Amino acid sequence: MAMLCATCFLAASSLKYISYPWLGGFLCFGMAVAGIAYLRICHFPPAAIRGQDFFGAVSMSFFVAAFLLISAWIGWQGISDSAWSLSTRSRLAISNGAVYQYVYDNESWDYQNDCGINGTNISLPENITAEATAAIESACKKSETVWFLQWSAPCALGICNAILAAVCWVFSQAAAGLEFDPEGDAQHVKKVLKVCTSLIVLMLGMMYSAQYVSGADVTVSSALLALGAGSMVGILLFMLLEFGFERLHQSTSQDPFAKSLVSIFKSDWMKALVVGGLNVFIPIFAMLDRLRKKVRRSTGLAKRGDEDYVDPFTTEGRRVVKEMSTWAWCSIFLKIDLLGELFVAIIVGMKLTNVFFSWLNETLAAAQLSFVVLSVLVLAVALVMFLCPIVPGSAVYLFAGVIFGAQSQLEGSVGFPLGVIAASCISSTAKMIACCLQYGMGFLMGKSVKVQQFVGVDKVPTRAMEQILKQNGLKIDKVAILVAGPDWPTSVLCGILHLKIPQMLLGTTPVILVSIVPQVLVGALLTLTDGSSGIMGMVSSFVTLAAGVVQALAMCFFSYRIMMVIEEDGPALAAPRAEHAAVAELTRKESEYVAALQNASSWPNMSRGQKLLVFASALCLLVAGFVFAADYSLTEKFCFRSFSITSKIASPVEAGGLNSNVMNLVMMAGWAALGVAFAGFVLHISASKWLGQVARSHLSSTSAAPSTIGKPLKRDTE
Structure with a gap:
């Protein structure tokens, strides 16, 4: 069944390469990861071959392949005079005229003239319809x-292999930490956990970057989303395959920091992410496992x-069912609700933001304002x-x-380069002022003890982040x-943590080079005459992708640094503080209600x-999240x-507009x-x-005997 699904996916993807140019790289990743998993499970199992040896050899083979591909690509350009130039571009365009006829079947049009391949601007007849213009541009x-x-595929494949x-290589280093006597030092396992946790955060960062860069390039954002989700599942499977959660629990039972990391992986939030990520595939897997048992x-x-x-169910399937039967499903479902609501809000917010900025763009352009007033x-x-x-900053x-x-x-205007510089300066100024305004909002909100409790000012992770942020200067983890x-x-x-505003602004300054300038440049490129062409689109996509990857890597790094601070200064960070006494008192007062609510929400x-x-x-x-993600x-x-x-x-809907009606943005x-x-x-x-009402009723009825909290509630006759 897996081979049949993979074959169908490969065939469908091959037919859709023109519409989904990122599918090639994604398929390379997917097929390679599936091949590695197959070799590891069927031919080089963990019981026979050490993980360090297996993943080390695989890493070297991919590195050699990457080196050979990129070297051959560079050599081919030198030998055949295929370096990127106008002549190379024209030759490739002429040899691919059939592609143009395939996507726009109209013999009266000429590819080189319609698309400006010969170096001239596109000049279409005035009587052409908006639908035909949109079809030609597409x-x-x-x-x-x-x-x-x-032209670039060998280099792209080389990068994929790299x-x-x-x-x-990261997996090989992580697997090396598992080669120890279970009764001996478990420091290696902590390294494995930190590496895997950082990788998972990196994948979550990619998924966050997908919505971060979605305004610039939907193709890049969808590729990042798919890559992040698939990679996160692969990392979790690697952890389960290499050491299993039972061995992990035994090896880390004596180390507080390792136990806290294990608790993260076993938390209801992580389970909610897994259930939400797999989504409709959970019942599909269950049906396939039952089918597998019938075949057996x-x-x-x-x-x-x-x-x-x-x-x-099969033995493996029953093990999964048994594990999932112990989960706190009410807590998991409620957390799925929160994650789903956040996801839907982000998706709808991005769409509405694009519409608002489009309207504002047209309004400002029609007003013909001076450069200063516009600024x-x-x-x-x-x-x-x-x-x-x-609203994302991008x-x-x-x-x-x-x-x-x-x-x-x-x-008579300032020119394109100065326009990009002006946009970057104004965006940077807005970012710094906005940081101060948001800081002020946090400062006022932080006067509420409930808000302090909500953000966890008395919790070790928040205090670790506070310790990093309080560093002076441009420390890389703070930045x-x-x-x-x-x-x-x-x-x-x-603002809630009452940090120093000048130091906060200093640490935020690198965002100008990392995010503001690239995104401003992408937006400016879209306004050029050939800014929407295939090549300029690829350049914009590359800039957007680079900004998204840097964003994800930075999230991975600061997560790793937070873990290091917790490991090094955990006891000191956990010590009570006088300024957080009110938060501790509020937590103590709410403890009975929290216990009653947990009891009421026990499945x-x-x-x-x-x-x-x-x-x-x-x-x-x-269901709504799956539909929106698709x-x-x-x-x-x-x-x-x-x-x-x-x-x-x-503009008409056929030409990419909304036909003067914003409601047309949403389809049936x-x-x-x-x-x-x-x-x-x-x-x-x-x-x-x-559930809250049940918890309060139970709490009021047992106020005379608080020891009953934690015992099973009498079920409602309803």
């Missing part, structure tokens, strides 16, 4: 992407005398948008690049938090109606129409998914209120 971009990838070599029975591999012969207005808009938690930078990129090309962390939450947290103690309500809320948000990753949209900052609301399936998500939100609130 055909040009797809065709140019094809032959550009033909990345795989690096990942396998029919082929005689499962004997009638076997202990598990009558079990509908002041863009600065004001940027500040307002920065204060909205769901959308603000991209908007500034589009506005000043177009303004700078007008006759990583301030630059790679989400814009609004990071600055607000600095065996819940009534049938409560279980149904909690499950239905999670199911609604899982729409986000696919080129053929079915929830939200493709709409970017440079699109025009008044999108409205249905939003309705399902809203139903899940209402059910989530209802379930939370119900």
Whole structure:
């Protein structure tokens, strides 16, 4: 079944390469990882071959392949005179004329003239319809992407192999930590845990970067999202395959820091991420496992005398079912609700942000304002948008690049280079002012003891982050938090922790080079005459991808540094502090209610109606999240129409606009998914209120005998 699915996926992906240019690299990753897993499980199992030897050899093979591919590509350019130039571009375009005819079947048009391949601008007849213009532009971009990838594919594949070599090398170093006497020193296991945790954070960072750069390039963002999700599953499978959670628990039972890391992997939040990530694949896996057991029975591999012969699941499947039966499903479902609501809010927020910036872009362009007035207005808009938690900073930078990129090309204006510099300066100024405003919001919010408790000012992880942020100067771990962390939450947290504003701004300064300038440049490139062409699109995608990868790497690094600080200064960070006495007192007062709520939300103690309500809320948000994620990753949209900052609301839908109606942004399936998500939100609130009421009732009825808290509740007759 796995081979059949892989073959179908490979065939479908090959047919869709023109629409999904990132599929080639993703397939290379997927097939390579699947091949490594197959070799490790079937031919070089952990019991026979050490993980360090296996992954070390695999890493070396990928490194050699990367070296040979890139070397051959460079040599080919020198020998055949195929270095990137206008002649190379024209030759590739001519040889791929059939691609243009395939994506735009109209013999009356000429590829070189329509797409400006001969060095001239595109000149289309005035009487051509908007739909035909959009079709030609799409055909040009797809065709140019094809032959550009033909030229760059060996280098791209070499980079893919180099990345795989690096990942396998990390796994080899992690596996080396497992080669020790279980009764001896367990320091190696801590290294394994830290490496794996950092890798998981890196993948989560990639997924966060997907929405961070989505305003600039939806193709890059969907590729990052798919790569991050697939890689995170691979890392978790590596951990399970190499040492298993039972051995992990035994090896770390005596070390507080290692136990805290294990608790992260076993936490309900991590389980909620796994369930939400696998989504519809969980019942599919269950059905496939039952089918596998039937096949084993029919082929005689499962004997009638076997202990598990009558079990509908295989031995491996039953182990998974048994493990999942011990999970706190109410807590997991409620956390799935929160994650699903956050995901839907981010997706909808990104779409609405693009529409708002597109409208503002058209309005400012039509007003024909002076450069100074335009600068002041863009600065004001940027500040307002920065204060909205769901608006990513990249959308603000991209908007500034589009506005000043177009303004700078007008006759008598400052010129394109100065326009990019001006947009970067204004975006940087807005970012610094916004940091101060967000800091002020956090400072005021931090006066509330409840807010301090919510952010965990008395918890070790938050105190470790505070210790890093309080460093003076441009310390790399401090810079990583301030630059790679989400814009609004990071600055607000600095205000709650009462950090020094000048030091916060100093640590934030590198964001200018890491994020602001690249995103502004991408937005400005979109306004050039050939800014939407295949090649310029690939350049913009590369800049966007680089910004996203730097963002993910920075998140991985500061997570690793937080773990190191916790390991080194954990006891001191856990010590009580006088300034947090009020938080500790509030936690103590709420402890009885928290215990009662945990007791009320224990799955065996819940009534049938409560279980149904909690499950239905999670199911609604899982379904809505899956639909939105599929729409986000696919080129053929079915929830939200493709709409970017440079699109025009008044343009026809066929030309990438909204036909002067913002409601056209959402398609029929999108409205249905939003309705399902809203139903899940209402059910989530209802379930939370119900459980809270049960906990309060139980608490008031047992106030005379608090020792009864923790005992099973009497089920509702409902």
